[in-house]
Amino acid sequence: MTAAVFFGCAFIAFGPALALYVFTIATDPLRVTFLIAGRASEGLKSINPEETAPSMRLLAYVSGLGFGITSGVFSFVNPLFDSLGPGTVGIHGDSPQFFLNSAFMTLVIILLHVFWGIVFFDGCEKKKWYILLMVLLTHLLVSTQYYSASLHLTSSGLAASVFTD
Amino acid sequence: MLTFMASDSEEEVCDERTSLMSAESPTSRSCQEGRPGPEDGENMAQWRSQDSEEDCEEDPDGYACSRGPGRPPGLEEELTLKYGAKHVIMLFVPVTLCMIVVVATIKSVRFYTEKNGQLIYTPFTEDTPSVGQRLLNSVLNTLIMISVIVVMTIFLVVLYKYRCYKFIHGWLILSSLMLLFLFTYIYLGEVLKTYNVAMDYPTLFLAVWNFGAVGMVCIHWKGPLVLQQAYLIMISALMALVFIKYLPEWSAWVILGAISVYDLVAVLCPKGPLRMLVETAQERNEPIFPALIYSSAMVWTVGMAKLDPSSQGALQLPYDPEMEEDSYDSFGEPSYPEAFEAPLPGYPGEELEEEEERGVKLGLGDFIFYSVLVGKAAAAGNGDWNTTLACFIAILIGLCLTLLLLAVFKKALPALPISITFGLIFYFSTDNLVRPFMDTLASHQLYI
Numbered sequence: 204m205t206a207a208v209f210f211g212c213a214f215i216a217f218g219p220a221l222a223l224y225v226f227t228i229a230t231d232p233l234r235v236t237f238l239i240a241g242r243a244s245e246g247l248k249s250i251n252p253e254e255t256a257p258s259m260r261l262l263a264y265v266s267g268l269g270f271g272i273t274s275g276v277f278s279f280v281n282p283l284f285d286s287l288g289p290g291t292v293g294i295h296g297d298s299p300q301f302f303l304n305s306a307f308m309t310l311v312i313i314l315l316h317v318f319w320g321i322v323f324f325d326g327c328e329k330k331k332w333y334i335l336l337m338v339l340l341t342h343l344l345v346s347t348q349y350y351s352a353s354l355h356l357t358s359s360g361l362a363a364s365v366f367t368d
Numbered sequence: 369m370l371t372f373m374a375s376d377s378e379e380e381v382c383d384e385r386t387s388l389m390s391a392e393s394p395t396s397r398s399c400q401e402g403r404p405g406p407e408d409g410e411n412m413a414q415w416r417s418q419d420s421e422e423d424c425e426e427d428p429d430g431y432a433c434s435r436g437p438g439r440p441p442g443l444e445e446e447l448t449l450k451y452g453a454k455h456v457i458m459l460f461v462p463v464t465l466c467m468i469v470v471v472a473t474i475k476s477v478r479f480y481t482e483k484n485g486q487l488i489y490t491p492f493t494e495d496t497p498s499v500g501q502r503l504l505n506s507v508l509n510t511l512i513m514i515s516v517i518v519v520m521t522i523f524l525v526v527l528y529k530y531r532c533y534k535f536i537h538g539w540l541i542l543s544s545l546m547l548l549f550l551f552t553y554i555y556l557g558e559v560l561k562t563y564n565v566a567m568d569y570p571t572l573f574l575a576v577w578n579f580g581a582v583g584m585v586c587i588h589w590k591g592p593l594v595l596q597q598a599y600l601i602m603i604s605a606l607m608a609l610v611f612i613k614y615l616p617e618w619s620a621w622v623i624l625g626a627i628s629v630y631d632l633v634a635v636l637c638p639k640g641p642l643r644m645l646v647e648t649a650q651e652r653n654e655p656i657f658p659a660l661i662y663s664s665a666m667v668w669t670v671g672m673a674k675l676d677p678s679s680q681g682a683l684q685l686p687y688d689p690e691m692e693e694d695s696y697d698s699f700g701e702p703s704y705p706e707a708f709e710a711p712l713p714g715y716p717g718e719e720l721e722e723e724e725e726r727g728v729k730l731g732l733g734d735f736i737f738y739s740v741l742v743g744k745a746a747a748a749g750n751g752d753w754n755t756t757l758a759c760f761i762a763i764l765i766g767l768c769l770t771l772l773l774l775a776v777f778k779k780a781l782p783a784l785p786i787s788i789t790f791g792l793i794f795y796f797s798t799d800n801l802v803r804p805f806m807d808t809l810a811s812h813q814l815y816i
Contacts, residue, residue, distance in 0.1 A: 235460070277802075281754065281810055304813060
């Protein structure tokens, strides 16, 4: 597999997250710290007395982005670096678009984590517990859909290989 | 733009000691905190710090590093946190760069993952039939390595105490010569071999000579700050690669654990060698060693005037972005993983308004051992990146916490323990628990 696949999939999966990081977080060192270490909110309040209004949302956004990037990276970085090595995708009857699909799904997961983070923090702040429940349920729903899709694909892949043989 | 490493007028006095005295002493920085003085409200937002080498002479009780009397406590914490965050970022970048260089080399150049003998400091082999024997051998290797480090550290402290500056200076020059020339030559050779690029000897010698000569000048004498930082990162990466290649598997992990314990003891215990080194340097009001500590110091304006100490209460001293020492040079060189911090701004508002900021200093030994941990994680896995990334994140989190602690305590702190502990925990748990899980998920295209 070529470098084109590597870079293409890398940018598909991580491009928006990187853009979000560069344009919103990299400018402020404090936000970078929150991204990596996730400091508590009282630290935030003591730092920005003039800007208390967006601070909690900012923390939610930054931590959502942090979770999303970490989750996406952990899920996708191994296939990504495997795409640099030799091999043929889908030689056993699986989809030849394995990397592209994975890249898009990683992108989706990263963005979903950002949104879930913001909604979750908002629910915690306003003490609306049904919001937390919704976030949890949608997370499980998404994972279940991935799982059933992967099962479906595997079975169809097996069927295809059986029929072609 | 050239920022001079040794430029203060008071330092030009001693020429042969110029490079040794180029760094400001740590206490002088940390005793900034203790300087009494009114703090202008509007100056709070601007991060000013200043060199207080002469401050301490005037303020004998400035070593207390207590809070300035004029500051409200909430403001203090605000400054602390904001200051801490800024300096966290200033150290994230070089540590990340060093680790990226090491990981990239490990993953691409096979030379550094090939077993080709061991160092003389780890004589026991790990090629033993039983697990118990292997464990015993790695513990023995660690004991030998740590005792070598302790002996060298104490030797260095003794040399420093008895003012054998020339010896120390010569030692440091010798080790950076070896790093900059020999190890660079080997590294370049291996990289060229990996990518099958031909290079003739004249070109090679020209390249290595230029690299090494500029590096020596930058590190030990004067040079642009960014270039000096880049060279320090590179020599840390080279040293870490040597360790990764020559330390056997289990010994490396035990050594990492042992050296963070040693670091903790050496920096925090009252009779610890590193603490004695720091205190001796503070008493003498001089920088500890040249060029073996990475300094994230900022630019300082050359035109800073030195006010007459007796004339006013406020002092503005020329800032010297020098480094404190501490590094792990070559094999015998002790490492002083420490993190020093410059004091918070604390001078009364003056008409001389320099917008210079102080940086945080991190010992090169810290860079080296962080990179060894991440590099070992990269070398060990069978092409697995999750473990490497987990260790990388763990080290950054540890560094972040250490720097925030530094902002709170304002004295030299060991930078290894927290990061290495997190790194070890993350390495073993990710390698054994997370990796099989994520591999299975990824192969089924399942995302959680």
